[in-house]
Amino acid sequence: MQQEQASGAPLRVALLGCGVVGSSVARMLVEHRDDLAARVGRPLELVGIAVRRAGRDRSDLPVDPSLFTTDAAELVTRADVVVEVIGGIEPARSLIESAMKHGASVVSANKALLAEAGPALYAAAAEHGVDLYYEAAVAGAIPILRPIRESLAGDEVRKVIGIVNGTTNYVLDKMDTTGQGFAEAVEQAQALGYAEADPTADVEGFDAAAKAAILASLAFHTRVSGDQVYREGITEVSAADVQAAREMDCVVKLLAICERTDTTGPDGQPTAGVSVRVHPAMIPRSHPLGGVRDAFNAVFVEADAAGQLMFYGKGAGGDPTASAVLGDVVAVARHRVGGGHGPGESAYADLPVLAMGQALTRYHISLDVADRPGVLAQVATAFAQNHVSIETVRQQIVDGDDAGDAGGATRAHLVVVTHSAPDAALAATVEALAELDTVREVTSVMRVEGD
Numbered sequence: 001m002q003q004e005q006a007s008g009a010p011l012r013v014a015l016l017g018c019g020v021v022g023s024s025v026a027r028m029l030v031e032h033r034d035d036l037a038a039r040v041g042r043p044l045e046l047v048g049i050a051v052r053r054a055g056r057d058r059s060d061l062p063v064d065p066s067l068f069t070t071d072a073a074e075l076v077t078r079a080d081v082v083v084e085v086i087g088g089i090e091p092a093r094s095l096i097e098s099a100m101k102h103g104a105s106v107v108s109a110n111k112a113l114l115a116e117a118g119p120a121l122y123a124a125a126a127e128h129g130v131d132l133y134y135e136a137a138v139a140g141a142i143p144i145l146r147p148i149r150e151s152l153a154g155d156e157v158r159k160v161i162g163i164v165n166g167t168t169n170y171v172l173d174k175m176d177t178t179g180q181g182f183a184e185a186v187e188q189a190q191a192l193g194y195a196e197a198d199p200t201a202d203v204e205g206f207d208a209a210a211k212a213a214i215l216a217s218l219a220f221h222t223r224v225s226g227d228q229v230y231r232e233g234i235t236e237v238s239a240a241d242v243q244a245a246r247e248m249d250c251v252v253k254l255l256a257i258c259e260r261t262d263t264t265g266p267d268g269q270p271t272a273g274v275s276v277r278v279h280p281a282m283i284p285r286s287h288p289l290g291g292v293r294d295a296f297n298a299v300f301v302e303a304d305a306a307g308q309l310m311f312y313g314k315g316a317g318g319d320p321t322a323s324a325v326l327g328d329v330v331a332v333a334r335h336r337v338g339g340g341h342g343p344g345e346s347a348y349a350d351l352p353v354l355a356m357g358q359a360l361t362r363y364h365i366s367l368d369v370a371d372r373p374g375v376l377a378q379v380a381t382a383f384a385q386n387h388v389s390i391e392t393v394r395q396q397i398v399d400g401d402d403a404g405d406a407g408g409a410t411r412a413h414l415v416v417v418t419h420s421a422p423d424a425a426l427a428a429t430v431e432a433l434a435e436l437d438t439v440r441e442v443t444s445v446m447r448v449e450g451d
């Protein structure tokens with residue numbers, strides 16, 4: 001029976017890129033050949049591997065050396081399934097579009113491309129009657145896109161919060177557990193091979209923003225591109241911020257937050273929108289995302305009927321990412337054998353993407369203030385004038401000697417946690433506080449999530 005299912009003309013698989021992910025995909029395609037054939041119902045034949053440079057020693061890979069080619073454009077014209085693991089926008093985009101035009105279904109791990117040109121690629125897939133799958137593009141091995149795109153298609157997703165960048169999670173975790181500063185923790189991440197020589201895309205939040213755009217598009221049936229995502233990286237996170245979080249029994253995480261908001265418009269009518277943002281935030285250690293250590297990823301989903309769901313695992317690395325790629329290859333290959341297609345683009349809801357200032361957030365603010373009468377009232381007024389409600393205030397007196405002040409003047413350290421308010425109002429409050437002559441320094445400002 002198994003043999004009968006796996007018989008028939010092989011499906012031709014072309015691999016574009018043979019780097020970290022591509023070499024794992026190639027190896028797994030060869031080593032798991034029989035199982036993959038049985039699962040698909042037809043053999044999968046690797047017909048070519050496009051590489052940038054010919055002549056590199058790739059003898060560690062169990063593939064026929066004649067499969068390597070530098071002519072990716074030609075390779076995509078003779079495949080049933082094209083796997084794109086080159087990365088970047090071009091030539092990946094043109095190669096994918098050409099592959100579709102020549103009738104191939106496409107599997108990609110390319111978050112940057114999907115976040116920039118997802119709708120155009122979906123349109124090309126629809127036009128040519130082929131599939132587009134990209135589970136590996138968000139949170140590597142973790143099955144998260146298919147659960148949102150398919151398993152939760154009957155529910156209403158309200159919120160998706162993810163730790164979707166392993167490098168930054170590693171850096172923040174080290175800052176938390178060792179008290180290291182940002183620069184020192186990044187150096188360690190580089191030494192261990194987590195952070196790249198140029199870690200900009202990770203530490204500045206571009207990688208997470210692309211992933212947030214993809215998650216929000218699928219969760220809210222709305223087009224969200226990477227450049228619509230509010231983005232703050234972790235380069236400004238200080239040891240003082242991490243310490244402030246510890247004192248609240250929280251940890252600092254770089255979060256990708258995709259949220260559907262339902263508000264009442266000026267005309268009294270309900271209006272829905274989506275807020276999509278990437279920034280560092282304090283989150284309680286007891287929250288499922290608070291315990292995500294090292295370079296692991298996790299995505300927390302809240303849906304109306306399903307309630308809270310948590311997805312956890314490896315978001316990067318050759319084999320973990322190849323696991324997601326191969327899962328997609330099997331899915332699109334099964335459609336080739338049995339007929340049918342995977343889901344196309346679902347953007348019917350077309351909700352507005354809200355500006356960051358409209359997002360409802362909570363702030364944790366630490367201030368050094370002069371310890372004299374009326375200071376608390378002044379601080380409270382700054383919040384009230386911006387219509388921001390305070391949840392808690394904690395005050396600690398630091399005497400002059402400890403504070404290093406000449407003359408032994410005392411000062412106080414204030415920690416204020418707000419209720420949720422529009423982000424613009426909170427930012428305006430921080431500006432107003434910094435202007436007060438009794439405020440010596442705003443020592444830490446951090447958003448708070450997950451209560």
Ligand SMILES: NC(=O)c1ccc[n+]([C@@H]2O[C@H](COP(=O)([O-])OP(=O)(O)OC[C@H]3O[C@@H](n4cnc5c(N)ncnc54)[C@H](O)[C@@H]3O)[C@@H](O)[C@H]2O)c1
Nearest residue numbers: 017018019020021050051052085086087109110316317321
């Ligand atoms: N590495 C990970 O852990 C990981 C995780 C999830 C997703 N991804 C995504 O997977 C993709 C590949 O990532 P990677 O880590 O394997 O990158 P990589 O740099 O290790 O590999 C990319 C390979 O593509 C080759 N290449 C570039 N241009 C080419 C061309 N025109 N034709 C043929 N080959 C070409 C490069 O020489 C390189 O070997 C990216 O989109 C990345 O975002 C990677």
Ligand SMILES: N[C@@H](CCO)C(=O)O
Nearest residue numbers: 164165166167315316
């Ligand atoms: N640079 C990414 C790789 C996975 O996309 C990370 O650190 O998570």
Ligand code: NA
Nearest residue numbers: 135138140142
């Ligand atoms: Na994934």
